[in-house]
Amino acid sequence: MGRHRLEPPPRVRPRYGRVAAAGLSLLVTLVALLGGLGLLPVQAVRGGGEVAVSSSTHHRAGGSDGSSAEGDRGDADPPARVAAPEAADPTGTALPAGSGEGRRVVFAKGAQRVWLVDPDGTVEATYLVSGSVTDNLRPGTYDVYSRSRWAVGVDDSGVMQYFVRFAHGPHAAIGFHSIPTKHGTPLQSETQLGTPQSHGCIRQRLSDARLMWDFARVGTDVVVVA
Template sequence: MAARLPSWAWVTGLTAGATAAVIALAVQADRGPHPTASSAARPSATASAPAGAHPSAKPKTPAVPALPAGSGTGRRIVYSLGEKRVWLVDAAGKVARSFPVWPGTVAPRPGSYSITLRTQSLTGSDGTAVEHIMYFNKVSGVSIAFSNALDGASPPPANGKKLGAVRLNKQNGSALWDFGAKGTTVAVVS
């Protein structure tokens, strides 16, 4: 007659087998692809992580250059000749938006100006259909103005023409148009 195993032996054997299976599955899962959360699934800024949780790595976004020192105070448009960039600064002095621009061949001197004229659309002196034209200076008879091409393209080379257009892409052109009413300060820095 065969000896019967006690129930604790069966439970121990089954528990050991189940534990081995779970460990094997965990190792296999760790070697496979890992899902990533979409931006829509991220918690809001007010959500708090559980105690002991480690924050997940965030994707790196390109760093926006800092607002140039000496660019004035208050609500203004800051245009850096050297950085070929514009910053929209709110009344509290915080940057609301920043973006690159494509300057023309004639540049304003560093200083403080203001938007003197706004024109919804026209054909630029380079023959490009532009919109959101915001004039703020004149150099040697050439008007200096922000604008964006209707087709969203960057300007072609000037071919020896004197152009004062400071061009930007269509989305940024709309943002600048909404921000810069007539009289808005334009701080030009080197």
């Protein structure tokens, strides 16, 4: 009997490339199967083995008060901006239209308000007053013709300060002055300013009467509007 040399069995080298390819193929097949059954929200399976999960679903994020806000809509057009209408002057302190030009005093009978206007049209001051309870002053342009630091009303009806006269009434001069006092008591309260209270003149709080006194020298225009 001849002698044979016992040969060692050949080594089998695992082919990792094929194993990886087979595993990847199995993964892709499994993902596609689950996606077809609706069990996995698959958007696409790319050649490199990357699985892209859909992100186009919109979400609502709950607010702290239980409300919800709709998520971004991607390429949706932003809402158009609508310009807000200009609001009218809510306080009624705007200088009335058609109230003259240049340096002047403006008195609005309906608003019971006065404006002190500089030469360039800038309003230096505006405040509420109390005009006459009777219609004794027509709209128009007047001018200051007399001033008195102190004055006493007709028939001892009260003491006034900073009297600036610009018109003539049926029985007495018409002008701006402080709220009259009688025996030290004001004939009206400051909270009543803005409503007609006098019997001819235009009453002002004392601080505003000082402003008028400093502003309206003799010859200053006074424009009265309805």
